[in-house]
Amino acid sequence: MKHIRNFCVIAHIDHGKSTLSDRLLQTTNTVADRDMKEQTLDDMDLERERGITIKSHAVQMNYKHTDGVEYVFNLIDTPGHVDFSYEVSRSIAACEGALLIVDATQGIQAQTISNLFLALEHDLEIIPVLNKIDMVSAMVEKVSDQVIDLIGGSSDDIVLASGKTGEGVLDILAAIVDRIPPPKGDPEAPLQALVFDSIFNPFRGVIANIRLLNGTLRKGDKVKFIATGAEYSADEIGVLKMDNQPEKVLSAGNVGYIITGIKQSKEIKVGDTLTLTENPGEMIHGFEEVKPMVFAGIFPLDNDDFEDLRDSLEKLQLNDASLVFEPESSAALGFGFRCGFLGMLHLDIIQERLSREFNQDVITTIPNVSYYAYTKRDPDELVMVRNPTELPDPTRLDRVEEPYISAQIITDVEYIGGIMNLCIEKRGMLTKQHYLSPERVEMNFELPLAEIVFDFYDRLKSISRGYASFDYQPLDYRESDLVKMDIKLNGENVDALSALVHRSKAESFGRKICKKLKELLPRQQFMIAVQAAIGAKIIARESLSALRKDVTAKCYGGDISRKRKLLEKQKKGKKKMRQFGKIEVPQRAFLDVLKLD
Amino acid sequence: MSGLYLHIPFCKQACHYCDFHFSTSMKYKGEMTQAIVQELILRKDYLEDKHLSSVYFGGGTPSLLDEEELNTLFETIKACFVLGADAEITLEANPDDITEENLARWQASPINRLSIGIQSFADEDLTYMNRAHNAVEARRCIAMAQSFGFKNLTVDLIYGTPTMSDVTWENNVRTLIDAGVPHLSCYALTVEPKTALAYQIKTGKSREVEEEQAARQFEILMRWLEDAGYEHYEISNFALPGHRAVHNSNYWLASHYLGVGPSAHSFNGHSRQWNIANNAKYLKSIAALKENEEEATVGLYEIENLSPADQYNEYILTGLRTSWGVTTDKMAAPFKAYFIEGIHQFVDKGLVFEEKSVFVLTKEGRLLADRIASDLFFSN
Numbered sequence: 002m003k004h005i006r007n008f009c010v011i012a013h014i015d016h017g018k019s020t021l022s023d024r025l026l027q028t029t030n031t032v033a034d035r036d037m038k039e040q041t042l043d044d045m046d047l048e049r050e051r052g053i054t055i056k057s058h059a060v061q062m063n064y065k066h067t068d069g070v071e072y073v074f075n076l077i078d079t080p081g082h083v084d085f086s087y088e089v090s091r092s093i094a095a096c097e098g099a100l101l102i103v104d105a106t107q108g109i110q111a112q113t114i115s116n117l118f119l120a121l122e123h124d125l126e127i128i129p130v131l132n133k134i135d136m137v138s139a140m141v142e143k144v145s146d147q148v149i150d151l152i153g154g155s156s157d158d159i160v161l162a163s164g165k166t167g168e169g170v171l172d173i174l175a176a177i178v179d180r181i182p183p184p185k186g187d188p189e190a191p192l193q194a195l196v197f198d199s200i201f202n203p204f205r206g207v208i209a210n211i212r213l214l215n216g217t218l219r220k221g222d223k224v225k226f227i228a229t230g231a232e233y234s235a236d237e238i239g240v241l242k243m244d245n246q247p248e249k250v251l252s253a254g255n256v257g258y259i260i261t262g263i264k265q266s267k268e269i270k271v272g273d274t275l276t277l278t279e280n281p282g283e284m285i286h287g288f289e290e291v292k293p294m295v296f297a298g299i300f301p302l303d304n305d306d307f308e309d310l311r312d313s314l315e316k317l318q319l320n321d322a323s324l325v326f327e328p329e330s331s332a333a334l335g336f337g338f339r340c341g342f343l344g345m346l347h348l349d350i351i352q353e354r355l356s357r358e359f360n361q362d363v364i365t366t367i368p369n370v371s372y373y374a375y376t377k378r379d380p381d382e383l384v385m386v387r388n389p390t391e392l393p394d395p396t397r398l399d400r401v402e403e404p405y406i407s408a409q410i411i412t413d414v415e416y417i418g419g420i421m422n423l424c425i426e427k428r429g430m431l432t433k434q435h436y437l438s439p440e441r442v443e444m445n446f447e448l449p450l451a452e453i454v455f456d457f458y459d460r461l462k463s464i465s466r467g468y469a470s471f472d473y474q475p476l477d478y479r480e481s482d483l484v485k486m487d488i489k490l491n492g493e494n495v496d497a498l499s500a501l502v503h504r505s506k507a508e509s510f511g512r513k514i515c516k517k518l519k520e521l522l523p524r525q526q527f528m529i530a531v532q533a534a535i536g537a538k539i540i541a542r543e544s545l546s547a548l549r550k551d552v553t554a555k556c557y558g559g560d561i562s563r564k565r566k567l568l569e570k571q572k573k574g575k576k577k578m579r580q581f582g583k584i585e586v587p588q589r590a591f592l593d594v595l596k597l598d
Numbered sequence: 599m600s601g602l603y604l605h606i607p608f609c610k611q612a613c614h615y616c617d618f619h620f621s622t623s624m625k626y627k628g629e630m631t632q633a634i635v636q637e638l639i640l641r642k643d644y645l646e647d648k649h650l651s652s653v654y655f656g657g658g659t660p661s662l663l664d665e666e667e668l669n670t671l672f673e674t675i676k677a678c679f680v681l682g683a684d685a686e687i688t689l690e691a692n693p694d695d696i697t698e699e700n701l702a703r704w705q706a707s708p709i710n711r712l713s714i715g716i717q718s719f720a721d722e723d724l725t726y727m728n729r730a731h732n733a734v735e736a737r738r739c740i741a742m743a744q745s746f747g748f749k750n751l752t753v754d755l756i757y758g759t760p761t762m763s764d765v766t767w768e769n770n771v772r773t774l775i776d777a778g779v780p781h782l783s784c785y786a787l788t789v790e791p792k793t794a795l796a797y798q799i800k801t802g803k804s805r806e807v808e809e810e811q812a813a814r815q816f817e818i819l820m821r822w823l824e825d826a827g828y829e830h831y832e833i834s835n836f837a838l839p840g841h842r843a844v845h846n847s848n849y850w851l852a853s854h855y856l857g858v859g860p861s862a863h864s865f866n867g868h869s870r871q872w873n874i875a876n877n878a879k880y881l882k883s884i885a886a887l888k889e890n891e892e893e894a895t896v897g898l899y900e901i902e903n904l905s906p907a908d909q910y911n912e913y914i915l916t917g918l919r920t921s922w923g924v925t926t927d928k929m930a931a932p933f934k935a936y937f938i939e940g941i942h943q944f945v946d947k948g949l950v951f952e953e954k955s956v957f958v959l960t961k962e963g964r965l966l967a968d969r970i971a972s973d974l975f976f977s978n
Contacts, residue, residue: 526947526966548966548969549809549810549813549965550786550809550812550813550816550965550966551965551966551967551968551969552786552833552964552965552966552967552968553788553833553967553968554785554786554787554788554833554834555785555788555834556832556833556834556849556850556915556916556919557846557849558603558849558855558857558863558864558865559618559857559861559862559863559872561849561863561865561870561912561915561916562863562870562872562902564915565908565911565912565915568911568915568968568971568972568975569911569972569975569977571968571969571972572972572973572975572977573977575972575973576977
């Protein structure tokens with residue numbers, strides 16, 4: 002056990018986590034140079050394209066230290082987005098140390114800090130690494146000071162590295178051996194293994210990645226997941242090389258995987274404790290059920306595809322247990338599903354995967370958070386509202402509560418004013434402001450979650466020209482003056498576009514939505530009135546004039562081919578339209594309507 | 599009967615809206631006629647039926663061809679094809695090229711129809727479009743052509759330009775009616791990508807083309823010409839009885855045609871192909887073809903084979919634009935029911951008129967021809 006080192010990597014998006022991880026894999030010969038591709042650990046196409054890690058990954062490396070001894074390193078790569086912070090916390094709980102990677106050209110970011118605090122809470126040994134020191138814009142001294150301010154120590158403790166040139170990689174490997182403590186644990190004690198990730202494999206079922214804290218696991222053992230209470234047999238266990246490598250025994254301190262024949266990933270919960278049915282160990286502290294934060298309706302473009310959509314969502318859920326869904330029906334869109342997501346990125350990813358992996362074109366309704374409503378008749382009984390149409394009628398409604406979050410924003414001092422304005426506009430309250438250095442400031446806000454769902458992150462980025470980072474945790478539910486705003490097309494409610502909004506912002510929100518819809522709707526042979534309403538009261542209106550003329554001037558020998566292709570393309574676009582009465586609404590309009598300026 | 603199109607890719611100056619292939623450099627003009635002659639000889643067998651109902655010199659500006667060039671081309675055409683006495687032989691001519699000298703030599707050639715690119719009789723519009731002629735030349739050229747015996751004239755007009763008022767437009771149309779021009783092609787100004795006009799609009803140097811204005815002026819056009827006895831036989835084409843364009847009608851009737859010269863399109867019933875739209879590369883390809891006749895394509899053209907669905911879509915696209923409309927009799931069997939199912943909503947809306955299973959756009963329908971066609975298109 003004393004030759005094992007378990008560590009994770011904490012870094013902000015774009016700070017070079019994946020590139021540096023690639024270098025560690027290469028230097029320890031875990032991946033042959035010829036098999037090397039960028040972001041080796043990110044195996045979903047989407048991850049590579051977007052340059053972010055969506056799922057955790059773990060990999061074991063063998064490293065021969067300067068003392069001649071071979072060490073086993075378990076690297077746990079964590080997701081890099083605020084939507085997935087629970088997974089990050091479980092990965093941290095599985096380690097004794099962490100590499101804190103900070104981009105020397107950018108400095109500390111909010112997400113780095115919140116994950117760093119998580120790591121410190123778990124008593125992880127932190128090895129700060131300044132990455133990208135080969136860049137001309139690297140500010141080694143300045144960023145070193147920020148790091149020392151944050152975690153103490155001296156500048157000698159900071160490893161200078163470049164994932165690009167490979168500089169400092171050997172120093173990192175040595176520091177992992179010298180500074181991260183070997184795992185503690187008793188191989189003879191009852192088994193306690195933390196599930197920090199699960200992966201769906203179409204042939205093998207669900208594979209759980211585990212960190213053994215105490216005890217020993219043998220192939221064929223009868224095992225039990227404590228939170229779900231489900232019992233299985235350990236069909237295969239092993240360690241996580243680039244591919245899974247089966248072993249007969251795994252014992253305390255090590256990281257590995259277990260295959261039990263589980264078919265659905267919702268049967269395995271990240272954070273759960275695996276133990277033996279005989280002589281079971283105790284539950285490991287810190288398990289939480291992952292709760293969706295954002296809800297949206299997902300409807301098939303064509304009603305006939307409802308069952309196919311259900312099938313696709315079920316398949317997606319096999320390897321993404323954080324996706325939840327239940328059937329719902331909409332007057333405008335027919336039958337579909339109300340889905341719960343960890344955040345907007347998660348929603349975006351699910352939508353993209355439905356289209357790419359399952360060829361499902363869907364309509365997504367305006368996303369919302371979940372609200373607590375109380376009726377006058379029974380003011381103590383909570384009615385959960387996950388869809389604006391579920392909000393009780395105003396005459397029966399006693400009060401509504403909405404979820405609040407606590408947000409941390411780290412930025413350069415020059416952007417304080419702009420960020421302050423944004424947060425106030427978003428109904429936020431500044432609770433703390435703290436200077437990390439004379440130029441860097443950490444601001445803490447309490448904000449309604451609903452306000453950050455749509456465009457908060459993009460606006461924050463543009464206000465700070467990219468120099469602000471953002472992280473949040475759920476706080477509580479607070480009473481709020483919320484109203485249901487409906488959107489009408491030629492007088493007909495389109496329930497998929499209804500939203501719960503704060504009364505003070507209803508009018509401006511309504512105006513923006515109407516204006517945006519006017520841009521997104523194709524003109525039709527009649528005029529279309531786009532209206533926003535609260536109850537019977539119209540609060541905003543736009544009208545889209547009728548299409549007067551749609552005919553090509555010239556159609557001679559050289560025009561026919563080109564013209565035919567153009568009209569064929571239009572025809573395909575029309576197939577992606579949804580008919581509301583006489584009005585055709587393009588699929589994209591439902592999501593793009595929220596891209597308000 | 600087949601059609602023959604010759605593309606003469608040279609212009610004195612570039613009209614701002616034009617996206618046809620042309621060059622304002624006359625560098626290759628001499629070689630070009632020789633190459634087109636070569637192409638005619640090499641590709642004459644493209645047309646199964648060698649009887650030509652029409653020959654059309656388009657461009658570019660074919661009125662830039664000199665006497666010798668025209669003679670060589672006609673000699674080759676006559677050697678390769680059968681040119682009947684009643685064949686329509688059209689030359690596109692710009693008003694500034696319509697001189698007594700040119701008219702005299704065209705009259706002496708087999709040319710029996712002139713297509714004059716007048717576009718407008720108002721200087722303001724002509725300047726906006728960057729035409730090479732002015733309003734005076736525009737007015738004078740028609741009478742001059744007629745006096746040299748060219749009664750069979752067609753004139754191009756453009757409406758919807760930001761500079762054009764409804765009154766100017768009415769005057770333009772009336773001028774041609776009064777002059778007794780038997781055929782008119784009237785086009786709504788269209789902003790084609792990669793043209794000077796598109797750039798000017800993008801950079802705010804020109805006003806956007808307004809749909810409402812174009813629609814209104816199209817309606818003015820239809821009203822005036824109907825009253826004057828012209829038949830509106832295609833969206834942009836109007837003719838006095840007996841004066842429909844033979845050549846252009848061929849395109850809408852899916853007759854076969856051969857196009858020679860850079861960028862020219864050809865059609866043989868089951869495929870379309872188009873020559874490379876680059877003068878130097880065209881010349882090179884023709885030279886290579888000459889040396890090695892075995893090799894059918896030396897970068898001269900691209901070809902597209904038409905699937906049954908493509909053919910159906912093209913029939914809808916072209917047929918709906920005409921006064922003879924579309925009928926299920928001319929559709930391949932699998933598309934008939936599909937078409938009938940789709941067309942009825944337009945009949946109900948008054949956009950399409952049905953008589954004895956023939957479907958023709960109404961006046962209202964003509965304003966929305968593309969939308970209706972694309973709705974009726976078959977797509978997998």
